[in-house]
Amino acid sequence: MISEPELTGGPDAGGAEVISDADRKPRWGGMRRPWVWGVGGVVLASAVWAGGVRAWAAHHDGPPDLHGYLLGDSPCAGTTLEPLTRALRAVDVAAVSPAAARLGPALDQIRCTLSVNAPDGEGGMGYFQIFVTIDLHKRTDPRAEFEDQARVDSADLTPVKSVRRVAGLGDEAFAQTLSRQSEELKVLHGGAVFTLTLTGYSGDHVSEDTLGALHGGPRQVASDVGRFESELVDAMRNVMKGQQKTRR
Structure with missing residues (x-):
């Protein structure tokens, strides 16, 4: 630290x-x-x-530098996550629900999830989800908390399988392997914290409604998502650029 x-x-x-x-x-x-x-x-x-x-x-x-970031459109909309969906060879792509956003006096937040039906690399179809979170800290510097949590799976607070520093993104960036089915990229840039997570699921983790919407859904687990790390980085660049406004 x-x-x-x-x-x-x-x-x-x-x-x-x-x-x-x-x-x-x-x-x-x-x-x-x-x-x-x-x-x-x-x-x-x-x-x-x-x-x-x-x-x-x-x-x-004083407050941390937000580098011109201001929450706008959903980071799951448009072609923002195309580097990942293209690499996954997506057949169907849909937002799980509208992006959830909150604007507060000290913290602005946005969350969204994109579902992807794509080949699993093992002859079947896999189901993936791409999670995006953005936190803009307007009063306090989040660096200490970012570094403290950089090696922890926020879902269950357990240590990650592996962690690697990524150069060229914000002030600090970490790529984390949570499991064979889950890879995460976290970036700190001034008062802004970005998290992008790719997770693959087997059929028994997906609701019947979702499976129906995705033309039958996956048959096997979508594994070894760590091979998409470079695409996570490219997608993260799009996410960050999409929320950065020109300073006046």
Whole structure:
């Protein structure tokens, strides 16, 4: 976990030594210039330390930068998730329900789920769901919580199977393998947290209504979804771009 920078060299810090010539013979005409220089050095160090504190506080105070993100259209709509649906060779694609959104004084949130009927790679048809969550933290920096939860399956709070850092997405990004049937990508960008999860299901995990809507539904489990990690990254770029508005 990335920790806050440790400030050192303050006026209360131990080990500081004031230069003195009390035990030396006077020089420079009896003036104890080294002692005068020592006090000046301490004053200068204290001023620099105080300036560093002010600069650090100014950088960390205030709300987190949202980088122009503003909740708009459902991230499951249109072609936003096409990199995944195309890679899955989707036969049927439908939103499970309208996107759920909430705007609050401290946190804006949106959730949506896309269902996909596609070949399972084992000669049958598989059923997949793509979950998208976006949280815009408008008052407090979510970095500490993001890093704390980066290796945890939020569904059951168990450790993930594996986790890998992903470069080039936001401030930090993690790809997580939850199981053979579930892969997740989490991104932190300022005060914005994005999560994109791909999960494959077997027929007994799907309701009869959903199976009917998907022309018979899956016959086998959709497994090894980890092979779609690069498509998760491409889809995530679309999700982030879709919620980013031009700053005024």
